[in-house]
Amino acid sequence: MKLIYDRLLEYGMDPDLTDFLAVMILILFIGILCIVTNFITKKVVLRVITHIITNNKIEWDNVLLERKVFHRLSHIVPAIIVYYFSSTFPDFQSVIEKGAVIYIIIVGLMVTNSFLEAFNDIYLTFEISKIKPIKGYIQVIQISIFILGGIVIIANLMGESPFILLSGIGALSAVLLLVFKDSLLGLVAGIQLAANDMVRVGDWIEMPKYDADGDIIDISLNTVKVQNFDKTITTIPSYALISDSFKNWRGMQVSGGRRIKRSLFIDTKSIKFCTEEMIEKFKTIQYLSEYITSKEQEIAEYNTRHEINLDNPVNGRALTNIGVFRAYMNYYLQHHPGISQEMTLLVRQLAPTENGLPLEIYAFTNDIRWDVYESIQSDIFDHLFAVAPEFELLIFQNPSGNDFRNMMEDFGGKIRGRGTDNYS
Template sequence: MLDIDQALVGLNAYPYLQTLIGLGVLAILAAVVNWLTHHVLLRIVRRALSLSLREEAETFFHEVIARLANVAPAIVIYQAVLLVPHLPAAAETVVRNVAAAFMILTVFLAITGGLNLINALYSRRPEARQRPIKGYIQVGKIILYLAAAILVVATLLDRSPLLLISGLGAMAAVLLLVFKDTILSLVASVQLTSNDMIRVGDWIEMPQLNANGDVIDLALHTVKIQNFDKTITTIPTWRLINESFVNWRGMQESGGRRIMRAILIDQTTIRFLTPEEREGLKRFALLDVYLAGKDKELAAWNESLIKSGRDPVNTRRLTNVGSFRAYVLAYLKVHPGIAKDKTLLVRQRDPTPEGLPLEVYAFANTTQWEAYEAIQSDIFDHILSILPEFGLRLFQAPTGRDMRGLADSLKAEPGL
C-alpha cells in the first residue's frame, strides 16, 4: 500500500506524465468503444436487418447505420477529454471541437446515404423513368454538404455559424471573381465523378474540340485526352459539363461494337427473277430456308388469283434484291464474328440518286479495333463479291475511263 501511495506522489510531481497517461487511457477507451460498436453492436443490428431478406436492409445498414456507428468513439473522446489531468484548456477545446466536427460530418454523411437509399428505392418504381428524382436528390445533397461545411468550420473555429454565414456574404463576390475557373472546375469535377460520366481509360469523342481518344488524366482544371494519332488534347473540366461528348465505355463494356454500313445498289438492275434464275438460287445453301418459306407463301397467295382468272401480272414473285437481302441476313447469322444476342438487321433505306442503300446493322462480337475492322471488311468483301450472282450491280459514279470508253464507242458508230 505504501508503494502505491509513493507512486501516486511521484506521479503528482510529473504533471505531463499524468497527461500522457490520461491521453493513452482515453485513446484505449475510444478504441474499445469503437471495437464494441463495429464488432458487436453492428453485427447484432445487421443480423436483425437480414431477417427481412431484403436488399434495402443491407443498403440501409451500409449507407446509414454503419456510418452512424463512427459517432460512438467521437462521443467518448468529446466527453472524456475533460477528465484528462493537467491538459491545457486550449488543447481540450481543440480536441472537443475536432470531435464535434467529426460527429457533424458523420451525421451528414449518414443523411446523404439515406438520400441515396431513397433514390434507389424510387428508381425501382414504374413511374421513375418518366419522373426521376435524382436531380432533386443531388440538389438536396449539395445543400447538406454546404450546411455541413459551414457547421464543421464554425465548430472548428469555435464560432457561431451565423457569424460565419454573414462573413461569407461579404466575401462571395470577391471569391467568385478571383476563383471563377476553379469553382467551375470544382463543380464540374464533382458532377463528373458523382455521375460516373468519365473515367481514366475511357474512350471519349468531342468533335467540337478535335478530341477523339482515351482519357489519360483527370485533374481539377483539365482533362487530358490522347487522340488516336498520339496527339494530346487538353480540355477544361467545366466544358465537359457545358457541352456534349460521346463516351464509348458502354460499347466497350457490352462486349460488342456496332456495324452500320450500307452499299448502294444500281436501281436499274433490280427486277423479278425468272423461273430459271429462281431455280439457280437453290445453289446457295444459306437460302434453303428462305426459298422454302417463300415457295409456300407465294403459292398460297397466287393460287386464289389464278383461280379467279386474273392476269399473271398481279401475282407475287421473287425479286433479286429481296433474295440478296435474305442471303446477306443468313450469311451474317452464321458468321463467327457477329454477336448473335444483339440486334441484327439487313434493311433497305430510302432510294437516292446514287442508288438503293442496303444497310447492314449488326454487332461484332469484339471491341478490339483491329479485330472489329477485320470482321467488318471480311463481311463487305463477301457481300460486294457475291452481288453479281444475283444479277445486281453496285452503283458507281462514272470515271474518266468510262467517259473515254463512251466517246470511243460513239466514234465507232457509223455515220458519226
C-alpha cells in the same frame, strides 16, 4: 492528474520529472482508454447491432448497415473521451477541445452523408421513385450540410460565432463568385457528372467541338482529360460536358455488341426480274434453297388466284434479283458467327440516290473489340462484293481514269478499223 502526481512524489521522485511522468502516464491512460472503447464499440456493440439487423424482417435497416452509418458513428466515442479529459491539461485544454470538436463535427458530417445516401437507397425501393426521384434534392442537402459544417469548423478554430462568419461570407460572395468562377463551375459540373453517372474514367467519348475522340484518362475538378486514338491528349472543361453535347460509347461496351451500319450501292441498271435459269441457279445456293421454293409456291398461288396474265412480266408477282440478293444477305448474316442474333438485325433498302440503290446492313457484332469488329465487318462486305455478280447485280462505281482510258482505246480501235475498211 493531481492524484498521479501525488503518488509519484510519495515514491520520492524529483518534482520536475514527476510532472513529466504524470503527463505521460495520463496520456497513455487516455490512449489505452480510447483504444479499448473503440474496440468494444466496433467488436461488441457493432456486432450486436449487425446481428439484430441481419436477423430481423425489416429491410431498410440493412441499407443503413451497408452504408456504414453505425460504423462511422462509432468514431465519435474516442473523441468524446479526449474532450472529457481535456480539462486535465490546462495549458492545452483549448487546443484539445477544439480538435476534439472538429473531429466530432467531421464524423457527424460523414454519418449524416451516409444516412442521406441510405435514405435515397431506401426510397429507390419504392415504385414512386421511378416517377419522382429525390436524388437531386438529397445532393442539395448534402452540399448544404458540408458547407455549413465547414463554416462551423472554421468558426470553432477562430473562436467566433458561426453567424458572424456567415455574414462576412455573404458580403464577399460576389467577389468569391468572380474569382472562383471556373472552380465553382467545375465543382458543380463534377457533382452532376458523378451524380448522373455521365462519364467515368475509361469511357470512350466523342466531342467534335473539342476534337476529342478517345478514352477518358482523368476527371478532375476543372478538366476532363481524353486520350484520343492517335495518342494525343485533349483537355475539356468539366462544365462543357454539362453545357454541350457529347457521345458516350459506354452503352455499346456494356451491351456487348457493336453496330454495323453500312450500305452496298447497287447499279439500278442491273436490277431485273429473275429468269427460270436464274431461279434454278439460286436454288443451288445453300441459304436460298428453301426461300426460293417457298417464294415460288407463294407467287404461283397468288397469280393463279388472281388469274394473272403471265405473258407480260409486269403483271402479277415475280422474283427480282435485287429481292433475292437482299434475302440472301439477311440469311447470310443470320448464320454468321460474328453477328449477334439477340440484337437488331436487318437488311433494308434505302431511298435511291445518284450513286445507285443502297442496300443497308443494320446489325451488331458480338465482339466490341475494335480490331475484331473491323475484321468481321470487312469479311462480310468482302463476301457480299464478291457474290453480287452471281445475282447479276453490279456494284455502282463512278467512272475512273482507267475506265475513260479503256473507253478511248476502244473508240480509237473502232475508228482505226473503220479507216482500214474504207481504205480497202
